[in-house]
Amino acid sequence: MKMKIKNGRLSPYTKNSIISYGIVIIAFVVVSVLNGMGLVSSTLQGQLVPICAYIIMAVSLNLVVGISGELSLGHAGFMSAGAFTAIVVSGMLEASDMPVIARFAIAVVCGAIVAGVLGFLIGIPVLRLRGDYLAIVTLAFGEIIKNIMNIVYAGVDSHGFHLRANPDLGLEESGRMLLNGPMGATAVQRLSTFTAGFVLVLITLFVVQNIMNSKQGRAIMACRDNRIAAESIGLNVMKYKLMAFTVSAALAGMGGALFGLNFSTLLPIKFNFNTSVLILVFVVLGGLGNIWGSIIAATILTVLPEVLRQFADYRMLAYAIVLILVMIFTYSPKIKNFTQNFMENTFRKKDKKPEAEGGAAV
Amino acid sequence: MSIKFKKDDVIQNTVYDVYENYDESKSTVEDIILPERDKDKDPILDIRGLGIDFGGLTAVDEFTIAIGRTEIAGIIGPNGAGKTTIFNLLTKVYQPTRGTFLFDGKDTSGMTTTQISKMGIARTFQNIRLFDKLTVEENVKAAMHEEVNYGLASGIFHGPKYRKQEKAAHERALELLSIFDMQDLADYQASSLPYGAQRRLEIVRALATNPKVLLLDEPAAGMNPSETAELMNNIRKIRDTFGIAILLIEHDMSLVMNVCEGIAVLNFGRIIAKGTPEEIQNNPAVIEAYLGKKKEAK
Numbered sequence: 001m002k003m004k005i006k007n008g009r010l011s012p013y014t015k016n017s018i019i020s021y022g023i024v025i026i027a028f029v030v031v032s033v034l035n036g037m038g039l040v041s042s043t044l045q046g047q048l049v050p051i052c053a054y055i056i057m058a059v060s061l062n063l064v065v066g067i068s069g070e071l072s073l074g075h076a077g078f079m080s081a082g083a084f085t086a087i088v089v090s091g092m093l094e095a096s097d098m099p100v101i102a103r104f105a106i107a108v109v110c111g112a113i114v115a116g117v118l119g120f121l122i123g124i125p126v127l128r129l130r131g132d133y134l135a136i137v138t139l140a141f142g143e144i145i146k147n148i149m150n151i152v153y154a155g156v157d158s159h160g161f162h163l164r165a166n167p168d169l170g171l172e173e174s175g176r177m178l179l180n181g182p183m184g185a186t187a188v189q190r191l192s193t194f195t196a197g198f199v200l201v202l203i204t205l206f207v208v209q210n211i212m213n214s215k216q217g218r219a220i221m222a223c224r225d226n227r228i229a230a231e232s233i234g235l236n237v238m239k240y241k242l243m244a245f246t247v248s249a250a251l252a253g254m255g256g257a258l259f260g261l262n263f264s265t266l267l268p269i270k271f272n273f274n275t276s277v278l279i280l281v282f283v284v285l286g287g288l289g290n291i292w293g294s295i296i297a298a299t300i301l302t303v304l305p306e307v308l309r310q311f312a313d314y315r316m317l318a319y320a321i322v323l324i325l326v327m328i329f330t331y332s333p334k335i336k337n338f339t340q341n342f343m344e345n346t347f348r349k350k351d352k353k354p355e356a357e358g359g360a361a362v
Numbered sequence: 363m364s365i366k367f368k369k370d371d372v373i374q375n376t377v378y379d380v381y382e383n384y385d386e387s388k389s390t391v392e393d394i395i396l397p398e399r400d401k402d403k404d405p406i407l408d409i410r411g412l413g414i415d416f417g418g419l420t421a422v423d424e425f426t427i428a429i430g431r432t433e434i435a436g437i438i439g440p441n442g443a444g445k446t447t448i449f450n451l452l453t454k455v456y457q458p459t460r461g462t463f464l465f466d467g468k469d470t471s472g473m474t475t476t477q478i479s480k481m482g483i484a485r486t487f488q489n490i491r492l493f494d495k496l497t498v499e500e501n502v503k504a505a506m507h508e509e510v511n512y513g514l515a516s517g518i519f520h521g522p523k524y525r526k527q528e529k530a531a532h533e534r535a536l537e538l539l540s541i542f543d544m545q546d547l548a549d550y551q552a553s554s555l556p557y558g559a560q561r562r563l564e565i566v567r568a569l570a571t572n573p574k575v576l577l578l579d580e581p582a583a584g585m586n587p588s589e590t591a592e593l594m595n596n597i598r599k600i601r602d603t604f605g606i607a608i609l610l611i612e613h614d615m616s617l618v619m620n621v622c623e624g625i626a627v628l629n630f631g632r633i634i635a636k637g638t639p640e641e642i643q644n645n646p647a648v649i650e651a652y653l654g655k656k657k658e659a660k
């Protein structure tokens with residue numbers, strides 16, 4: 001009988017949740033302290049919010065790819081929907097004397113809702129497909145969202161909100177363009193902060209990890225592990241796939257909102273297929289279903305291109321090589337065994353301090 | 363009840379000889395054999411002329427039996443006879459080409475697998491289908507989604523309703539696992555269990571849906587004789603404690619003859635004999651066939 005020995009009485013979910021929260025909280029504290037001491041370079045400073053946004057994207061995509069077991073290649077589409085919704089909403093609220101935090105919160109919630117509704121509507125037809133077909137269709141939907149954003153013009157004036165598929169909005173003198181078709185959003189008020197990103201990451205972790213440890217999570221994972229058996233115990237497979245997809249899209253909308261409100265200009269083309277694949281790479285590298293893996297992978301791979309900037313033209317080549325090496329290292333059975341043994345040994349010797357290890361990596 | 367094998371068959375060595383020498387023209391299969399105690403009630407399963415074709419292949423044809431509310435019944439037959447296909451028809455993994463079956467008096471035509479489960483038919487699989495990456499306890503709790511009925515909001519916020527229902531589910535899961543003395547394995551990943559334990563876990567998971575009929579597809583496959591003996595007791599225990607009907611497919615003749623009250627023998631998708639174990643055993647050809655098979659097949 002070969003059975004894995006559990007450490008202590010913690011359920012695996014509780015243990016992994018604690019690791020995830022630990023990594024994020026420790027990283028936040030460490031970076032904040034270093035920042036206070038002026039030790040964080042300005043490039044890294046500029047990356048802090050995008051890192052948070054990409055962590056949200058990776059963790060939310062993990063809900064679909066790792067936990068629900070469906071390959072989705074259109075995650076950037078939901079990010080886009082969230083980002084531009086948030087930009088429009090915050091732009092409309094700019095005139096009001098609302099506190100910045102409230103404006104940001106409303107914009108983020110709206111971004112999440114719009115992306116969630118979109119995810120639900122797209123999920124209904126799309127989730128009838130499986131495997132490669134699902135991947136292709138989600139890819140197509142991601143591109144459709146991008147192309148729609150390319151022709152959307154929106155503005156606001158004293159008559160209210162205007163939305164058209166052409167630039168001629170007939171705005172008043174005092175009016176303001178919010179979305180400019182392929183030019184995207186310009187003169188966006190930058191409301192996102194590192195602290196806001198940190199809070200949104202925690203919210204994402206809370207939602208995803210609590211779902212994993214609930215009836216819904218069990219059902220979602222059961223449908224992933226064995227569809228026929230799941231049906232045989234009466235689970236409605238479509239319902240749970242759709243649930244995972246919708247929640248994931250809403251969280252992606254939230255991540256998009258955070259991202260969108262971090263730059264003064266944002267082009268729709270930012271959220272193209274490459275971005276979807278990038279997020280998928282975070283998830284696959286971090287490990288399917290492994291939430292803290294997604295956090296670490298998203299962080300490292302967001303910072304890496306900047307670190308590699310010294311290689312100038314060879315930057316993306318170096319990036320690709322690093323990626324391949326990491327894949328080889330994490331997926332080779334020998335190395336897997338080695339790390340597993342190593343982990344078990346260290347876990348047993350020092351009574352588990354995984355948070356510290358993870359924190360150092362961030 | 364007559365056994366439908368050729369009268370003057372000489373002693374045969376294997377069950378397969380019986381199937382081969384079976385003379386179809388002499389078949390007079392009766393429709394309903396219920397145990398005495400279930401006779402005054404409607405059968406829980408009333409299967410009428412169920413049949414399915416896969417392309418040109420008739421996998422099951424004219425399958426007609428009735429199962430009493432607390433009966434333990436068995437289906438036997440050689441490999442490829444269509445036994446598993448019958449389970450797939452009863453759980454609507456396949457829709458039948460012909461015929462139908464009534465569950466608790468209700469016609470099930472056009473129902474889906476999910477609806478069948480909600481009505482009260484649960485099954486295990488010949489090739490084990492557990493939720494591999496979930497723990498043993500989660501496998502059982504996943505099947506309890508009717509009584510654990512909090513919504514997504516509770517699932518996210520883990521409020522009082524979540525805590526109350528999860529606690530109840532945890533206790534019930536351990537209670538069900540204790541039927542097979544598996545409560546200590548609750549936290550292990552399902553795929554890490556040894557084979558026999560995986561089979562037992564499938565039974566527990568099926569029971570967690572509160573079924574009225576339990577379908578077991580070769581529950582003793584891969585078990586050693588002592589495990590099989592224990593399984594026999596547990597099958598009876600399950601029937602007695604839950605008061606449900608059990609229909610099982612099994613190649614292990616000692617198990618079938620010991621626990622089943624009614625047996626249907628299947629060959630090439632058709633029933634060639636139905637009866638009590640005594641009726642089937644009292645036929646010299648069958649005795650010889652099954653004894654021979656038992657030794658050889660092991």
Ligand SMILES: Nc1ncnc2c1ncn2[C@@H]1O[C@H](COP(=O)(O)OP(=O)(O)OP(=O)(O)O)[C@@H](O)[C@H]1O
Nearest residue numbers: 416419421439440441442443444445446447448488
């Ligand atoms: N989905 C399918 N498509 C085509 N043929 C099928 C399908 N399912 C089953 N069959 C065929 O139907 C016949 C009966 O198969 P089934 O699995 O029911 O046999 P069985 O009695 O359970 O055998 P065993 O004792 O080996 O489990 C076989 O010839 C099989 O090849």
Ligand SMILES: [Mg+2]
Nearest residue numbers: 445446447488
């Ligand atoms: Mg079979």
